[in-house]
Amino acid sequence: MKKSFFHLGSTPRLSMEEIIRFFPGADYSFHSFEHFLAIEAELEATQAIFPFLGGSIRSGEILLQSKEMDEIESALVEFVKSHASDGKKTRVGINIFPEQKYHSLFPTLFRVLKNASQEFEISLRIVNRKGQNLDTSTTQKEGLLQEGHHEFSIFACKSALFLTKTFSIQNIESFAKRDFGKPVRDMGVGMLPPKLARMMINLSRDKQGNVPLAVWDTFCGTGSVLLEALDMGIAQIMGSDISKKMLDASQKNISFFCPHLQNHMHTLLFPHDATKSFTNRNIGNFTVVCEGFLGRIFSHSISDAEFFEQKDVLLPFYENFLRSRKEEGIQKIVLAIPFWKGKEKEYSFSQKLLETAKKIGYDAPAPILYRRPQQFVGREILVFQSI
Numbered sequence: 001m002k003k004s005f006f007h008l009g010s011t012p013r014l015s016m017e018e019i020i021r022f023f024p025g026a027d028y029s030f031h032s033f034e035h036f037l038a039i040e041a042e043l044e045a046t047q048a049i050f051p052f053l054g055g056s057i058r059s060g061e062i063l064l065q066s067k068e069m070d071e072i073e074s075a076l077v078e079f080v081k082s083h084a085s086d087g088k089k090t091r092v093g094i095n096i097f098p099e100q101k102y103h104s105l106f107p108t109l110f111r112v113l114k115n116a117s118q119e120f121e122i123s124l125r126i127v128n129r130k131g132q133n134l135d136t137s138t139t140q141k142e143g144l145l146q147e148g149h150h151e152f153s154i155f156a157c158k159s160a161l162f163l164t165k166t167f168s169i170q171n172i173e174s175f176a177k178r179d180f181g182k183p184v185r186d187m188g189v190g191m192l193p194p195k196l197a198r199m200m201i202n203l204s205r206d207k208q209g210n211v212p213l214a215v216w217d218t219f220c221g222t223g224s225v226l227l228e229a230l231d232m233g234i235a236q237i238m239g240s241d242i243s244k245k246m247l248d249a250s251q252k253n254i255s256f257f258c259p260h261l262q263n264h265m266h267t268l269l270f271p272h273d274a275t276k277s278f279t280n281r282n283i284g285n286f287t288v289v290c291e292g293f294l295g296r297i298f299s300h301s302i303s304d305a306e307f308f309e310q311k312d313v314l315l316p317f318y319e320n321f322l323r324s325r326k327e328e329g330i331q332k333i334v335l336a337i338p339f340w341k342g343k344e345k346e347y348s349f350s351q352k353l354l355e356t357a358k359k360i361g362y363d364a365p366a367p368i369l370y371r372r373p374q375q376f377v378g379r380e381i382l383v384f385q386s387i
Contacts, residue, residue: 002043002061002062003038003039003040003041003061003062003065004038004039004041004042004043004045004046004059004060004061004062005036005037005038005039005059005060005061005062005155005162005164006019006036006037006039006046006053006056006058006059007035007036007056007057007058007059007097007153007155008035008036008037008055008056008057009035009055009056009057009170009195010372011055011368011369011370012030012032012035012037013030013032013368013369014055014199014368014369014370014381015035015037015053015055015056015199016028016030016032016037017203017368018053018054018055018056018199018202018203019037019039019049019053019055019056020039021202021203021205021209022049022052022202022205022209023039023041023045023209024207024208024209026039026040026041027039027040028040029159031155031157031158031159033098033157033158034097034098034155034156034157034158035057035097036097036155036157036162038062038065038162043060043061043167046059047059047060047167047168050168051168051171052198052202052211052232053170053198053199053202054175054194054195054196054197054198054199054202054228055195055198055199056170057136057169057170058136058139058151058153058166058168058169058170059166059167059168060164060165060166060167060168061164061165061167062162062163062164063075063079063152063163063164063165064162064163065160065161065162065163066160066161066163067160067161068161069105069161072154072161072163073108073109073112075163076109076112076113076152076163077112077113077116079150079152079165080092080113080116080117080122080124080150081116081120081122083148083150084120084122084123084124084148088123088148089123089124089125090122090123090124090125090148090149090150091125091127091142091143091144091149091150092113092124092125092126092127092144092149092150092151092152093126093127093128093134093138093139093142093144093150093151093152094106094109094110094113094126094128094134094151094152094153094154095133095134095151095152095153095154096109096133096153096154096156097133097153097154097155097156098156099132099133101156102154102156103131103132105154106128106131106132107131110126110128110131113126114126127142127144134151136169136170136172137172139151139166139169140169144166145166145167145168145169150165150166151165151166152164152165152166153166175194175195178194178224178227178228178231178257179193179194182222182223182253182256183252183253183256184222184248184249184252184253185222186221186222186245186246186249191221191222191224192221192224192225192291192336193224194224194227194228196336196370196379197224197225197227197228197289197291198228198231198232199381200225200289200291200334200336200381201215201225201228201229201232201234201289201334203334203381203383204287204289204332204334204383211232211233211234212234212286212287212289212332213234213236213285214234214236214237214238214285214286214287215229215234215236215237215238215286215287215288215289216237216238216239216240216283216286216287216288216289216290216330217237217238217239217240217288217289217290218240218241218272218274218288218290218292218321218325219240219241219274219290219291219292219293220239220240220241220246220247220250220269220290221241221246221249221250221291222246222249222250222253223239223249223250223251223253223254224291225239225289225290225291226239226250226254226268227253227254227257227258229289230254230257230258230261236286237268238268238269238270238283238286239268239269239270240269240270240271240272240274240278241269241271241272242271242272242273242274244271247269247270247271250269251265251269254268254269274290274292274293274321274324275317275320275321275324276320276324277323277324277325277327277328278324278328279327279328283328283329283330284328284329284330284331286330287330287331287332287333287334288325288330288332288333288334288335289333289334290333290334290335290336291335291336291379292317292318292321292335292336292337293314293317294337294338294377295310295313295314295338296310297377298340298376298377299376300376301341301342301343301376302340302341302342302347302376303342303343304342306340307340307342307347310338310340311347311349314337314338314349315349315352315353315356318335318337318353319353319356319360321335322353322356322357322360322362322384323360325362326360326361326362326386330386331385331386332383332384332385332386333362333382333383333384334381334382334383334384335381335382335384336370336379336380336381336382337349337350337353337367337379337380337382338377338378338379338380339369339371339377339378339379339380340376340377340378341371341375341376341377341378346378348367348380350367350380350382353382354382357384358387361386361387362384362385362386362387363384363385363387364382364383364384364385365383367380367381367382368380368381369381
């Protein structure tokens with residue numbers, strides 16, 4: 001079996017956790033600094049799941065693993081030689097990761113390929129400009145995923161060099177449409193990015209790698225989780241929120257992207273306080289996936305006093321949230337809670353919440369952190385399973 005690879009996004013551990021939910025028990029090698037995951041899985045299988053991922057930039061086949069750059073160069077030339085289009089110009093793009101450290105290799109690689117094209121009479125065009133890596137839009141525009149054309153990447157990990165060929169790239173336009181193309185957006189409440197919403201849904205997969213049949217977002221906001229669930233083919237969704245403004249936002253956004261559901265909003269969305277149990281429906285078969293109340297949205301590094309002020313409000317709030325889900329019979333919860341950047345450290349109340357959760361009847365591994373570089377409020381992703 002040839003190894004497949006995934007080029008992971010800006011939060012590599014979260015991206016890795018998302019992928020391995022699809023392949024329970026598979027052998028994999030995770031290189032966090034280089035944002036690289038090698039996995040023992042059929043190429044056909046990894047490419048089939050790629051459209052369902054939120055945290056991977058590209059994926060494909062590992063052509064060679066080696067400690068020597070000479071071997072990588074030889075393998076690159078041999079592959080281009082044996083797969084060149086007969087009588088047609090072959091377009092080739094090359095990436096090197098980490099780019100900043102290894103950008104000086106671009107001229108050498110370009111020269112090796114051009115010499116090979118002359119020696120073997122291959123009509124070749126290298127699409128890189130100014131010796132830089134390709135973004136996915138350029139890969140798409142240049143048609144490098146089409147038959148007879150190639151995007152190669154070299155990942156310089158601590159243990160080895162990996163030469164890869166790309167077969168799939170992330171559909172940036174699709175995510176952007178469901179993010180910036182929403183009729184209603186609300187920056188004041190802290191918006192959940194569609195990619196993160198999708199990753200959280202994937203974290204809820206069962207031990208066989210199956211996505212949940214039904215998803216309930218108890219803090220539905222502008223509908224990000226519900227929209228991603230629908231896009232992934234999850235037909236049974238439910239959203240609730242204590243705010244009528246947020247319910248209206250979800251309704252408008254879901255109606256915009258899924259007009260066939262417009263007449264069913266009264267059953268899909270309803271007002272509800274997430275700290276109280278909901279017993280009017282049989283909801284034990286639902287998996288809860290949500291970003292909870294983030295508290296105050298800070299635009300600065302917080303102090304000890306500001307953290308304790310937030311903790312005093314949010315910790316009992318989430319304890320009541322978990323008790324209510326337990327009363328409803330909910331088996332699995334994927335929950336995003338806030339953590340904060342301070343001047344010298346980060347602040348979190350997740351450890352205390354995990355201790356209380358065990359007493360309530362939920363267990364969860366260590367949280368996975370998600371925070372953009374400029375943000376002062378990040379998310380801790382917790383995956384609770386009923387004990």
